[in-house]
Amino acid sequence: MNEEKTQELIQRFKQGEEKAFNELVNLYKKKIFNLVLRMVRNKEDAMDLTQEVFVKVYHSLKDFRGQSSFSTWLHRIAVNLCLNFTQRDKFRSFISLPDLVQPVISSSSPLKDFEKKELDKAIDRAVSNLPKKQRAVFVLRHYQELPHSEIAKVMDKSEGTIKANYFQAIKKLKKSLAHFVE
């Protein structure tokens, strides 16, 4: 994300330009939606929660002093909302993400498409079965491609704790996906 552009938008918003907030939302909405979707695995909830994230940002942005980067701060709000949400609604009926959102599959063979979808489902199921903190760390590392040090800041934990959670997550995924690997 363009840090300079972000800072400029934050300044403009703090000076009272409401339109700058809309631009900020447009700049980060896709990244945050993808994070939330991977965490809660439900399209409608993800849409709703992503909007909640930005509502929270709107109310807190004037007090944002920039001790951490905006991106870290934004990710922290999103992850905390998702963790609270999964705690509340943790045992929703299981519908795999590939069934809910149309994945981008480009293949000419129907059989390959079918196999690909099955694999996507297996990966989704394995990720969904991770304990929520491990899932959060895995999503931030694997899908959002954040370094461990950044995840530690987002989740307000030590880097050691993040690495431990990530290691546990990979160990569990290796076990769940063993059938496809061997």
Place this chain on the structure above:
Amino acid sequence: MGCKKIKLKLVDYYENSLSPEERKLIQAHLETCSNCQKEFQKIKSTFELLKTESPFEAEELYRTNFVSGVRSKIDKGKETAVEIFPKWKIAGAFITFLFVIILGIFLFRIDQKVIFKAGEETYTYLIPTEDESIEKFIYTEGYDGSYAFLFTDTEKKKLTVLEEELEEDYWERAGREEAFRELDLEELKNLKKNLEKIKFKKEIL
């Protein structure tokens, strides 16, 4: 470095996040140990498999007017705050909140307890006092008291199991107290099961 320690570092090795010295050490070990090589191949294949997952198009973000949705929630929130929370209610809630915080700090000081939630159940983890080692006192319980582990200095075996379950090196990096709080309900149940096996063996003997 033995195989056990090497295996704990294979994820970092794959991600290239080790120091050059550690990397060399692992590399040299992998060249001679087929067992660790196999383990590394499994980790590598898992990562490669995860990379094949199809990306998702966030089409909803563009089909609907996302920003308008955020804006209407902001406006709705403002209205609701005025309607539902008149000033005297906010003041009352603030005083209650302060009271709860003060009470919480008071209780925490007395019992040195950390209360945390894992799934549906609340666990209480008693922090040992400074002169007590953690080996002496690790205790958790569910609200029904069904998950309780108590360690004494004589129960070294239990501690070993605990450490193994917590993946020694990795959890120790996080610190045992922190690691313990990171466990979820399933992991706590497994831990309890393994600890109970030891107790069972003792009774037979």
